[in-house]
Amino acid sequence: MKNGFAVFFAVCVALGGSWTGFVLAPALQLGTAKQTTILNSSDNWPLQRTGEATLGLQVYRANGCAACHTEQVRQDGVAFEVVLTGAGKINPVAVSNLVSTLKLSGLTKDEADAATVKITAIGGKVETHLAATGADIARGWGVRRSVAADFLYDVPVQLGGVRVGPDLSNIGVRAPDANWQLVHLYAPRAIAKNSAMPPFKFLFQVRKIGASPSPDALNLPQEFAPADGYEVVPKPAAKELAAYLLSLRADAPLYEAPFTPITAKP
């Protein structure tokens, strides 16, 4: 080969370049990520999932849930809200008059700072609240964007790329009932009439009711219920998957994705 060395060199540069970009740089950026704390709190984030939920992640993976569901909430921007916490003693009437004329929600940072200066200048006390905005957040899929810390204990991370179904990063907060999750896995259309989700009936067992009904038996609507004298009980995999789904929550404010929790509102 005439240009053997040049070809070898070019191959090294091409492979080395992509290795640097796809492996080395992310490892340097996020490889040392550690458990962190929730904003303005000493509580740890994220918490290790329970054993059952950790097994459920593998059930989630094995059944290809990530083919239709994502676990990543996107955020387009932030909106500030200025909340009056006290009218002060100097001139409470002027403060309340001023507040009634100002726009106090859906502000940019500069607008919020300007409103804060105006109100505090005449003795009022305010707090500034921060909220995440974006299409995903407007749909109720989350309260803030997903960040790398949320996935610290997931092996492998189930980000997903296609949204045939809704995003699941906050499903443990949105549907915190294990029985709801199990009924939905057994017969999605029992919950959403036109659901495109396939029923995962093989994660359940239809069996004859023994001496007494199982406490685990699903409470199904008539249309989806088994024949009289039979009951539907979840197999261990279904219980693990439900535990995993309940453990999916991204509802805590973090430094890298700050917002003011609703509970903080006076």
Next chain:
Amino acid sequence: MSEENKSSPASTEPTATRSTVPMWILVVTLVLLFLGFVFFDRHSGWFDARVYSPYASAEQLDAYQPKTGAAAARAQGKKVYESVCGICHGVDGLGKPGQAPPLAGSEWVNAKGVSRLAHIPLAGANGLISVEGKDWNMNMAAMGAALPDADLAAVLTYIRSSWGNKAGEVTADDVKSVRASMGGHPQPMNGEQMMKMPE
């Protein structure tokens, strides 16, 4: 291809010649590189692992952190109090006999001004001090000297508004001015000496 080449079949192979890169290509490339780096600088956060869209830089993310309200300051004050002061003065603010005077109901804590109160954690206290009509002969190190102004202010606000105390808020600026007024080598004082200070 020139007319001459067409007529002779032996020389139809095109030949590459050497010529310099046109100057405009160089200029356009450099301008594009420059704009690319400007965009990178404004939007990348310089690969900071904590900066995500919609934030453009670590400075912006820092500036956008929610303003901590009174509740957050109180929580911080409680946290610092319980880790630094509460060991002797007690998490209930009642003090420990023979070791630390109570803070609940203490005239030093509930004073109108804060310079005497702030002086105690900043410089320490040494010798006789009268608290709620009872004399304490004690030695307290400058436990608050190493705390940031905001933390010490949060602690003082916390002790002035807890366990039935209802004195005013202490700001970080108050602590800063007391710290500045003490000079480089603050000495722990006893109660009598402190009474000579402005309140």
